[in-house]
Amino acid sequence: MASEGTYYVPEQSKLPIFASLGLFLTVFGAANWINGNDTGPVLFTCGSILFAYVLWVWFSTVISENMAGLNSAQLKRSYVWGMGWFIFSEVMFFAAFFGALWYVRNLALPWLGGEGAGAATNEFLWKGFEHTWPLMVTPDMAVNGEAARVTGPEQNMSFSTAGSLWTWLPFWNTVVLLTSSVTVHFAHTALKSAKRSAFNFWLGLTVGLGFLFLGLQAWEYVHAYNALGLTLDSGIYGTTFFMLTGFHGAHVTLGTIMLLIMFLRSVMKGHFKHDDCFGFESASWYWHFVDVVWVGLFIFVYILG
Amino acid sequence: MAHGPATGLSRWLFTTNHKDIGTLYLWFSFAMFMLGGVFALVVRAELFEPGLQIVDPEFFNQMTTMHGLIMVFGAVMPAFVGLANWMVPMMIGAPDMALPRMNNWSFWILPFAFAMLVSTLFMEGGGPNFGWTFYAPLSTTYAPPSVTFFIFAIHIMGASSIMGAINIIATILNMRAPGMTLMKMPLFVWTWLITAYLLIAVMPVLAGVVTMMLMDIHFGTSFFDAAGGGDPVLFQHIFWFFGHPEVYIMILPAFGIVSAIIPTFARKPLFGYASMVYATASIAFLSFIVWAHHMFTVGMPLAGELFFMYATMLIAVPTGVKVFNWVTTMFKGAMTFETPMLFSIAFVILFTIGGFSGLMLAIAPADFQYHDTYFVVAHFHYVLVPGAIFSITAAVYYWLPKWCGNMYNETMGKTHFWMAFVGLNLTFFPMHFVGLAGMPRRIPDYALQFADFNMIASCGAFLFGAAQVMFLFNVIATIRGGKKATAEVWENPEGLEWTVASPAPYHTFSVPPTVK
Structure with missing residues (x-):
């Protein structure tokens, strides 16, 4: 439980805002699709691709941070x-x-x-x-x-x-x-x-x-x-x-x-x-x-x- | 870690700093509070006198529904998460939240989710009109097409809440400074730990029930359709299995806040710290076995009515412990009445009134008389407005000097308090009387004998709304300037947050303090 004092706090990140946008487009597209609006499938597809891409980058970032030794035992x-x-x-x-x-x-x-x-x-x-x-x-x-x-x-x-x-x-x-x-x-x-x-x-x-x-x-x-x-x-x-x-x-x-x-x-x-x-x-x-x-x-x- | 905040818009869009994210949550919450408040004022304006004057009944239903949804999911919950973001790391001596990027994600989902929810008002057939509890089949068979957007908005709000709660639990369990044992944690941290557990336990159940709605509406399933062997009452059970812990999610952090404020202004340590912790845990446990007291009139077997009645009454025991401890903390204290303390004392008194009307509602045979009347509206507004809203307001006045380094205007703060106090009692106290006299909730028009009390309630509501505009003005003025606050701000307050400068540096406790 004791803090080591070297907890890695990333400075800034573009990932969360784009993840939010991707998630929003996915569900907004899904809702439109289910309700029979023509734009639905396109929005849903774009949103899912964006969301999946952001998650891919996000996980890659976390993996390379760990490889670089930034992750303490506490993290x-x-x-x-x-x-x-x-x-x-x-x-x-x-x-x-x-x-x-x-x-x-x-x-x-x-x-x-x-x-x-x-x-x-x-x-x-x-x-x-x-x-x-x-x-x-x-x-x-x-x-x-x-x-x-x-x-x-x-x-x-x-x-x-x-x-x-x-x-x-x-x-x-x-x-x-x-x-x-x-x-x-x-x-x-x-x-x-x-x-x-x-x-x-x-x-x-x-x-x-x-x-x-x-x-x-x-x-x-x-x-x-x-x-x-x-x-x-x-x-x-x-x-x-x-x-x-x-x-x-x-x-x-x-x-x-x-x-x-x-x-x-x-x-x-x-x-x-x-x-x-x-x-x-x-x-x-x-x-x-x-x-x-x-x-x-x-x-x-x-x-x- | 030595850097200050980035400049411009990117600071807010890309931030990973718990203080920035706390600020974002709090401003978002205030915006939603104002929007939900405007919806409430539409309702109160229509109810100012009998007859249909301002809006048609269809729109009235959308206003009551959206008022509830916005206040619960948009105002109260994000405000508490914002306070947790700001205060929990500083209170336990942590450098930041445990998962800083996910923290920003949890926040930024919310503006999208609420934009989608509010946009339903402009869709064909209007927005959700089935009440914030969205009972099937009103929300399935008879719902407007926009219900699909409502369902997905709830889904992503839930994802945001779950991620926020996971972050808070990981922070509290993993990031405490050396020596900060569990039983040394400030009560705000304890209450949030338990609240986060409740959130993770019940938000997925809410996701489950809206998914069942979606399937029933669009994909031919029979969850809430008796013709296929389902049951609309099943909806109510699952909803309230979420819904009852949800109301404690909106009050437990409030308990933590007043437990911090009352000792400061009574100049005495909190009475019965350990019993406060155990009482909070007991309330959280009981919240899982009382849900059907919302459904006494739905047609349950007698054994069910009795079980849920007695389990509900049990909650009065740990809640009574808490009220006793707050009062005993003030007993023979060297009391002063700054704005946060005024809101906290009002919290103790008015929340207790709401608790007592809750006990009345808990009595199953009596509830048959009160069910779906304005008495219920009076009850839950007495626990939520002076409970959740007053505690959040108290927290803002209490910690604002720590956040921005300036003291707020005490005269304006006290004026805000008295306007809000008078306004809320004028609004909600008469609702007890019209409710007991039989006025049903969620109606745009009413019988003539309820006219006087409704007019008083509407006047009170507009007074309460005006008070919040003054609050906004006071907060902005404090951020822009004012008397400089000291590090301690108040007279000898307890807690690590008062050991750092005011305003709190962008990064605090990069090296953890040692707690003795």
Whole structure:
């Protein structure tokens, strides 16, 4: 905790203002695009490119500052705290969606089905609706039949409908992702004992497993849309299924990109030393975090789904 | 590190200095305070007498909504972050914030975000009109098209808040001078540490709920749509899981500020320092398990009503500890009543009134009578205006001589205080009466029996607004000149910030001080 008195405070930086501009153009473009305005896609594309470029320069700057020896042990601790609390914020983001799933399954749907205080709701608004999970028949279908606006999926992803564990894709996805958490740990161990080639091997393998997972997820989504009639608008089951797995998939994508960059930094530039590897370590913490989220998904969305 | 500030506009655009960034936050916050204040005055002008006179109801709804959003996210939160930027590094003996570039990024997102939010007022269909709590389905099925821009504005404000909070936590945990143990930290630092934790815990939940809105509106999901098996009440649960800690985000730093000011002008050390720390932590913990007291009338099971009622009442215990400690600090003190102290004493008294009306609202069966009436408006304005706003004002008067090296005009400061004090009580006290008599909130017109009190409230609001113009004038005059302040500014105040010159040098504590 004691200050060393040599904390590096950069004098001035153009990065933040351009990062703000890039972020603004990205979301302003996205909003215009979603609202159907013609300028949307252009603004969004320009904003994203600017934002990505600024982040690239920003990370390059931080890396070269570290190489130049500007970063004291105390400054490195600031980065560690920063990454740790960022991951905590991500945990809370997922908590909102897991919480929504819990609320819908345990409270909202039973009440719509007439349990507890919901008797009148069921009787007067959604007569004939029965609470089941996975929700195949929406309240809208129960009341309006063929004329329903919101229809449920034809089939679902629950383990209860899977034939056997060994042919069940989510199980193999779990195997792939859990294995990748182990391989990234092996990479870390190798780096700690200064074994460069072993580090590159295990890290490369982790990146490969990340891409494999994403491929399998994409395959599952295509299958869900084409063969199972399970889409984003298939009532609350499709909503929670795609939003939870989708945000997880987006985070795996980000984590894979992070690890890929770390891999390329090691292979092409020889970055990271056994006692100085925060970039890799923070990416690996992020990877363990998306892995833990997957375990939650596997249990609550797939097995108990 | 030996350099002074850069010249011209680039100083503000590219700065990494915590004092510059603190200044940016504070001026931005004041601009938003004035804008949100103008929106409030539109509301009060319309409510001056019964009937529809000035604006049509559609625009009235946009004004109440934007007033709330601007004041919460644009005025109060950035003001506290600005104060944290200025004061936390100086209070703990750090050379700057832990992550100086990210610090500047956190700030510069805000002008973009609020430009986007305010621009919705000029879009087809108007701006957000569903109240600052944006309940579904008002904010989804029945929202104007500009809601998409509102959602993305909230997203990037949230990113700004999270980065700001991460920076403050990293600074406090990692940058303290040798000897500055946790239990020696000034209470403002403690309250901000806990506030930053709350921010990181709940801003992502807000991001989650606006994302669900976006998906429901544009991509066919059913989060808040019972036809597909969702539930509009789910929105309220997630929103208030964010929203209740959010109201403590807007008051905990205020507790820290008055805990610094009252000892200085009572000339006694703060009574019960350790209990203040534990009370702050207890309030933060409780803030996570009381959210549904905002939703007593929505149709929850009895067990839920009871749990949230009793948990809410528990908050009175640590809050009572704090009020007791402030009063006991003043007890038998050698008191003087400079402007910061006046605002702080008003804080203690008026915040306590707001706390008591909160206890009334916490009683679930009674809340069925008060819910969505002006009594609620009176309650939360009594905790936010003399709570958050008065404490920020007190902080500005207290530390302004340290920031710019000049003393403010005490007569004008006291005039500001009395105008604001009278104005706010005229505005918000009558709202208790009309609320208890049944006047609903968020309406542009009302029954005749509420006319007199509403007219008084509107007069008070304009008086309060005029007081803030005087505040602006006083601050600018102080920056431009005035009696030179000493390093200590006040009589023997406690804290490292008073050991450096006034104005504080551009870089302070490049070599950390040793704290005994």
